[in-house]
Amino acid sequence: MHAKDPEAAKLGMWLFLFTEILLFGGLFLLYASYLYRFPDEFHVGGKQLSLIYGTVNTAILLISSWAVAMSISALHRNRDSLSRKMLLLTIGLGLVFLVNKAFEWHGKIAAGIYPDSPVLNTKPDGEVLFFGLYYLMTGLHGIHVLIGCCLLLFAYWWLRIGKIHRTDYALLENVGLYWHLVDLIWVFLFPLFYLIA
Amino acid sequence: MTDKPNLHSGSFTLNTCVLAVLLVLTVLTVLLSQIDFGVFDVLVTIVVASIKAFLIVYYFMHLKYEKTYFAGIVLLCFLILGLAIGMTFFDIGWRY
């Protein structure tokens, strides 16, 4: 059997994160192109999104990112129980983010704005694309938040049963990396959709 | 190739300071978005977002504590993404 190699585990995880970045990258490419083509319509579209929701959700994800980082720091400092609590806090914040997102989507859909909707199809091309991208990118991001929450739950379980401990924490580190990536993507999505207005 | 476990991670204070800066930057970018910089609007928001991204990658994702080649490959990834988006503008920049 091989000796465990935490650096390999982390390197592998980083390489996987690159694929995630480039997966979103395709959508960022579309966003950049259509923003360049329809700056005014994107402006109008952005104004229709709730800045409050966006800002609060950004703060929530940033705090959750901090919580994961704290979880690892706590584990290194022999504060196992704090480490687990921080993970639970992260999962909780992730779920709050999703609930907020659901309310936000619900509001827009209730107003008849969703892909291929009769209301949206009467709007100018740029706005159709803006909201199309809005649903695609926040939707894909939301799926990642959900997956991240599941991974965090696993990490919590592994911490409890001692599969992750102070000197063998690569799994926790990797789950943390994934969660930070989710945050990282949002750090760019937030200004692109809510602040370009 | 067995290294002794690398127990580097940010102290509680450091993590919390980084979070504070991130939150301040978030407020800042919201405030900046209320000011009209004309064509530089997008640039300003992207710069602030990139600073935030750097803080997350460097401190929270522990790039600070990894060997230097990790930083190299992270830069490579963003370089390729930048080139893909940037070079698409050779087309649309002269077409739209």
Add this chain to the structure above:
Amino acid sequence: MPKHDAFYKPQEDGKGWIRSWLFTHDHKRIGVLYLYTILAFFLVGMTLGGVIRFELIRPGMNLMDAQTYNVLFTLHGVIMIFFVVIPSIPATFGNIFLPIQLGADDVSFPRINLLSWWMYIFGAILIVCSLFTGGGPPDTGWTFYVPFSEVTSTNVNLAVFAVFILGFSSIFTGLNFVTTIHRLRCEGMTWTRLPLFVWSLYATGWIQILATPVLAITVLLVMVERFMGVGMFDPSKGGDPLLYQHLFWIYSHPAVYIMILPAMGVISDIIPVFARKNIFGYKMVAFSSLMIAFAGSLVWAHHMFTSGMSDFAVLVFSFLTFVVAIPSAIKVFNWVTTLYKGSIYTDPPFWFALAFIFLFSVGGLTGLILGSAGTDIYVHDTYFVVGHFHYVIFGGLGFGFFAAMHYWLPKISGRMYNCKIAKWSCVILFVGFNWLYFPMLLLGLQGMPRRYYDYLPEFEPLQYASTLGSWVLLAGLLIMFVNILYGTWKGKPVEDNPWGGETLEWKIQAPLPHENFEEEPTVTAGPYEFSDRGRGNAC
């Protein structure tokens, strides 16, 4: 006699035979699983290609109607590109020999390696399902171009989802290899002592990691558009179909280098061994792999010169395309220079390697005609393109793969094929190949468009010749496969190092044992520093 049981012999760990193969974590067994599944798909793709060629023997309808023809060339493309060519060398010989060449027990993530094969199988099942469900098999061509792929009633959804799954299978292979090369080099295996095959897999791994996700999101978007009509590529909603082409080729052009780089690595390993001479310019050959990977990522839009893209972009991408020719030429020149004053052994792997160099050069040079925007306008979307990429992909990767088979299969199985038949099959393949594809270059120059079901009478002689060539090629392929598979199972036992190689895989027993190394090896010299210029006769 080998000291240890071969890796394919049952191991006494209580697992049943099927489980010990389908759920193995052993990189060698996973490589063999990949080898047989890829060969199976190659036979399917080859048959489809043969049928397409037969349909084109005369103008008008010969075998099938036009819709069937559209479906067949789509399937031929999808199967050959995504199921055969992209995994080909890395997933088979890369899997088997990368860890051994590094002096490692296995890849860094053996379970992800197995997952990669299972995702491949899952993708294969989806593709088969797409044939019999929904509106019938896809008829878009392997590129799934919008707007047609968004409106056709055929089962594009399942096919693009299969491509999505295969993409991740390929990513996992690349991710595994890059990590393995970084972390599992044995003592003394510095970066400048890596076999060039490893260097090529390293460059390939990076393309797989950084380019494949863009394809994943692109095909996902096609699916989303078909289900929801978001309008990203729909001009009636402000979308731009050309952006689909950009996204598609941001992956699919680098993917060409996923296909060819490992083959170049194989040739870089074979040439010095059979010339009994250190490779000329090791560092430049290694560096050119990275250079091809990087520069190759910046030339995608040369597939779009006639699509209505801006003229400025045509200029930039045409220029950059010529830049990629430089590292490719470095490789070819260095191989040929390595042969100069070598003491050459003409065993079958070497024959295939020479065929590779010639056919790849033809493919590369015709590529320059396509990369130059002015001439591309004339030959775009004609048989010239079809001929060009078959020279590069089949003549390049295909012959590289055959060379790898003749070079390494005796090592894997511990048994030798019939060398005389192997050389004859190489000659027949080479003749059949040029007979089939060279007329395509001429047809393209005369203006025969690709993907057409029917053609004008003036194209008949060359079309006819091309179909005749396909039969010669098929015969060559069958002879080669029968010979090499028979040799693998029933051939006469072979010594551990029949070709006199210096890389680590030749230092362990043939057939390969369960445990790669009894103790971790130490490397003290480069991969091609031969102590003697003569050796015994292998065949």
